[in-house]
Amino acid sequence: AVVSTQSTGVVQTIWTKLRVEPSEEEVILVEQTGTTPEEHRKMEVLMFEKFKVKYLIFLPAALCICNATGVPTGIMMNFGHGITRISAVAENRILNEVSVAVGGEDSTAHLASLLKERHPNQTDLEVHTREIKERHSFASLDPQHDTTVVGTNALYLKKTYTLPNETKIVLDRERA
DSSP states (O other): OOOOHHHHHHHHHHHHHHTOOGGGOEEEEEEOTTOOHHHHHHHHHIIIIISOOSEEEEEEHHHHHHHHHTOSSEEEEEEOSSOEEEEEEETTEEEEEEEESOOHHHHHHHHHHHHHHHOTTOTTHHHHHHHHHHHHOOOOSOHHHHHHHHHTTOGGGOEEEEOTTSOEEEESGGGO
16 A cells, blocks of 8 residues: 555545544554555554554455455465565465566456457447456466367356447457
């Protein structure tokens, strides 16, 4: 999380919407992989000095996910707009964390190129690609199987998206 001059307003809005007095609250902040010590310190200053919170703890996002799902060991992946963060967790301890400069915008661009290749006469596809991706993409548990099945035109992978001009776009291999 980037702590900026906008953070004060954002945090104030949160307190207002929650209808709570920050000085009476204990706060747990979920911290993303890659948060710098400087960002961490700025958030501490903001919470203690500006909002006068009684207690503040930062918890890594990967551990929060583990605890929320009741799984103490696993690989936690957080796909952001332009970055993917991966954390290896064993018995509620983070073993390693990495960030990769590939995110949702990259998968949107890749889907746009696949759709453009398949539907070259549709000029407005790029405008709708993100929505198509968000409505119809999925994470495969067995990519090799799904890729093989797509080769045989598996019906369970086929999805249809209707553009505003009523043109129907059929997705199948784009989803594998």
